[in-house]
Amino acid sequence: MTLPIEKLREWMAAEGVAAFYAPTSDPHGSEYLPAHFQFRKWLTGFTGSAGTAVVTQTEAALWTDSRYWLQAEEELRGSGIILMKEGEPGVPETDEWICRHTSPGDVIAADGSTLMIPERDMLADLGRTLRLTPPEVTDSLWEGRPPLPNGKIRVQNPIYTSKTAAEKLAAIRNDLRRYAPDCSGSILLNELADAAWLLNLRGGDVDYNPVFLAYLYVGQTETALFVDDNKLTDEARESLRTAEVSVLPYDETRNFVLKKIAEEGCIAIARTMNSMMVEGLVADKDYITTSPVEHLRAKKDEGEIAGMREAMLRDGVALVRFRRWLDEAVTQGGQTEMSIDRKLTALRAEQKGFEGLSFGTIAGYGPHGAIVHYEANEASSAALQPKGLLLLDSGAQYDCGTTDITRTIALGPLTDEERHVYTLVLKGHIALSQMQFPKGTTGLQLDTAARMNMWRCGYDFGHGTGHGVGSHLCCHEGPHQIRKNLRGCTMVPFEEGMVVTNEPGIYVAGKFGVRIENILLTVPAGKTDFGDFLKFETLTLCPIDTAAIERSIINKDEIAWLNDYHRTVREKLLPLLTDNADREWLIKATNELD
Numbered sequence: 173m174t175l176p177i178e179k180l181r182e183w184m185a186a187e188g189v190a191a192f193y194a195p196t197s198d199p200h201g202s203e204y205l206p207a208h209f210q211f212r213k214w215l216t217g218f219t220g221s222a223g224t225a226v227v228t229q230t231e232a233a234l235w236t237d238s239r240y241w242l243q244a245e246e247e248l249r250g251s252g253i254i255l256m257k258e259g260e261p262g263v264p265e266t267d268e269w270i271c272r273h274t275s276p277g278d279v280i281a282a283d284g285s286t287l288m289i290p291e292r293d294m295l296a297d298l299g300r301t302l303r304l305t306p307p308e309v310t311d312s313l314w315e316g317r318p319p320l321p322n323g324k325i326r327v328q329n330p331i332y333t334s335k336t337a338a339e340k341l342a343a344i345r346n347d348l349r350r351y352a353p354d355c356s357g358s359i360l361l362n363e364l365a366d367a368a369w370l371l372n373l374r375g376g377d378v379d380y381n382p383v384f385l386a387y388l389y390v391g392q393t394e395t396a397l398f399v400d401d402n403k404l405t406d407e408a409r410e411s412l413r414t415a416e417v418s419v420l421p422y423d424e425t426r427n428f429v430l431k432k433i434a435e436e437g438c439i440a441i442a443r444t445m446n447s448m449m450v451e452g453l454v455a456d457k458d459y460i461t462t463s464p465v466e467h468l469r470a471k472k473d474e475g476e477i478a479g480m481r482e483a484m485l486r487d488g489v490a491l492v493r494f495r496r497w498l499d500e501a502v503t504q505g506g507q508t509e510m511s512i513d514r515k516l517t518a519l520r521a522e523q524k525g526f527e528g529l530s531f532g533t534i535a536g537y538g539p540h541g542a543i544v545h546y547e548a549n550e551a552s553s554a555a556l557q558p559k560g561l562l563l564l565d566s567g568a569q570y571d572c573g574t575t576d577i578t579r580t581i582a583l584g585p586l587t588d589e590e591r592h593v594y595t596l597v598l599k600g601h602i603a604l605s606q607m608q609f610p611k612g613t614t615g616l617q618l619d620t621a622a623r624m625n626m627w628r629c630g631y632d633f634g635h636g637t638g639h640g641v642g643s644h645l646c647c648h649e650g651p652h653q654i655r656k657n658l659r660g661c662t663m664v665p666f667e668e669g670m671v672v673t674n675e676p677g678i679y680v681a682g683k684f685g686v687r688i689e690n691i692l693l694t695v696p697a698g699k700t701d702f703g704d705f706l707k708f709e710t711l712t713l714c715p716i717d718t719a720a721i722e723r724s725i726i727n728k729d730e731i732a733w734l735n736d737y738h739r740t741v742r743e744k745l746l747p748l749l750t751d752n753a754d755r756e757w758l759i760k761a762t763n764e765l766d
Contacts, residue, residue: 176215177232177253179313184229189303190278191270193295194225197286200362201444203648204379207318209286214314218247220547221532224266225253228273235266239545242552267294279303283310284448289460292447304451320422322400323376325384325408330372332479332572332644337371337415340468344370344390347464348440358391359440359463360429362449365646366442366465367397371417373408374644380531381646382569387425389432391439394418398425425449466651469642471669476573476643477693480671480711483573483644484691486523488713488745490568491577493519495715496757502583507556509535509548512564520568530567530574530647537562541580541685544635544677559584561594561684561720567647576647577712578675578689582720590686591722592629593678597686598721599625600676602730604637604654604708605690605737608697609666611704615654616662622676623656631678638672641691666706670694674708688716713741715761731765738762 180192194216198209204221212218216225216232220240226233235256236244244255256263264272270280276299282291284304296302311317335343348357361367364383368374375384386399395417404412404419412419420428426449432439433453441450442463450460472480494516501507501515513533520526536546537554541563548554556562562583567576580594600622607621615638622637638654641647652670653661666672672694677687690712697707715738742762749755 177227180215180227181229183313188279189281190228190274191280192227193280193282195287195291196221196223197288199285199446200364201288202364202378203646204381206321206377208320211283211286211310211314216248216253217251218244220244226266226270231273233269239543239547243549246551267298271298274300277301281305283307284451285446287447289443289445289447289450304447320385321377322403323384324405325373325375325399325403326405327407327411328372328374328644329571332475333372334473334475337411340370341390341395341415343468344464345392348390355438355440356391356436358389358432358436359442359461361388361390361442361463361465362445363442363463365469365642365649366463369469369645370465371397371412371415373411380529380569382527382644385422389428396420396428398422470640470649470651471667472643472671473669479572479643483570483575484711484713485744485748486525486570487520487568487575488741489748490520490523491714492745492749492758493754495761496754502556502558508553509537509540510553512556513548516566523570525571527569527571530569530576534563534565536685538684539682542679542681542683544679556583561586561590561686563685563687565687565689569644571644573644574642574647576641576673576689576691577714578687579714579717580686580688580720581717586720590684591720593631593680594686594720595722595725596626596629596631597676597678597688598716599726599730601674601688602733604674605692605710606733608705608707610702611706612665614663614665615652616658619654619656622674626678633677633679637676638674641671641673666694668694668696668706710737713744715741715758718765735764
């Protein structure tokens, strides 16, 4: 058993705790966690980015999804921790397992500052006693705990946003009068992207996302940012002063909330809040609401769209240079999934305004491509060979925008099955790209376009077809999604200015995977007697591999779309390429199909 778990059990025994629940989370519900909040990683030794651990006095278990099963088996070996493979038949959910290993009335503990409200409600419904521990308990257990991140907070370039912070705050206040009329038209926000977007600030506290640790209170007459003041640049501090935003200490947020409730009777709290922030509030469920910010930032303004276009140009140049290099490197041999990731990152880093990746690169060769969110490591990184398919899903953060692109690349000869599946995915990608639809259409309705061709042949995929993308913010953004499942996110109507990915795929277990992804912008398509219509404009600029196409099943309309897209890619990127070899590769890769 690991030393951290032994230490936790000593504390549990002294405190009368039967089970401790440790999610992968921070106080803000972030997708990527600063090291300071990676308690589950410290506790179990499992380094994957997703997982939940539960510890009792005699048992310890860790739940994670199929991306991490091999990694978890290796990292948990000899620890005494049971690996629970999420989604496998017979594997219990965390709540079921807790009920099996505890008795009614037993105390279940969790760090309240990193336990999100939905998980709190799940644990509270088990017939046990839920105890939310303060962060100080985690501090006492975790010797050498990394400090809170201290990345500098800077002002977003005003070229890439058309609205000032004051204008955005005014719009939110107007919405709050409708969203939270019983809570004095005020709200406490904890999603890091909300504060960054509203205040036109960006930070460096979280990997892949240019955000900073903060809470933001927005009232009708007062706005307060709870943040470490030392992280603010002079320009950021002046920007906040201009927007009439006061700056208060990060750890004073809860006291401020209690004070405001005492003064005003109620303030709204975003549904994504951690449990500690609402602990002890009378009828706290009455306070919980959906943040109105997410919908506003989903509709990109002119400056944000201009920034995204610029990001696609920079990324496109890096991608073309990479693809030309890859063709040569695979033939020469010696490349692996991890080495090509490093090369692509290095080429992106040469571009103006590059700040880092927007998520961990997925480079899956052959059978690894069939693992939807595969992450190569030193043990698993496969050597590339001049045959078969490489699935490469990657993205970057530039000071002007965020990118996310997937290309499936033929490294050499392909099987008939590989060509057939590749072409079905391409047909789905094109069908969604070509969609014209009435205003008010949802992602649930649009999803079928990407799947109908593969459905006819008996194929499907389990992940969503598209997600929103932030403007120099988080790569994964809501509230809208394109997917086949009936959820709140799939019932959000598409509107002009919304950005969404288009990423259908097919994954043949043990053989290969195919996914093709571009970012789309929702634009007007005109008005008819039947109302206003919308369509998609493709923003991503990178050739789609035509060598893998099964020509017998692709039609003239689809070929015309592909030729038009490649014409645009060539026209926009060719003037930006200075190396003749890169230019020649791009011309060849975008040649028209007949």
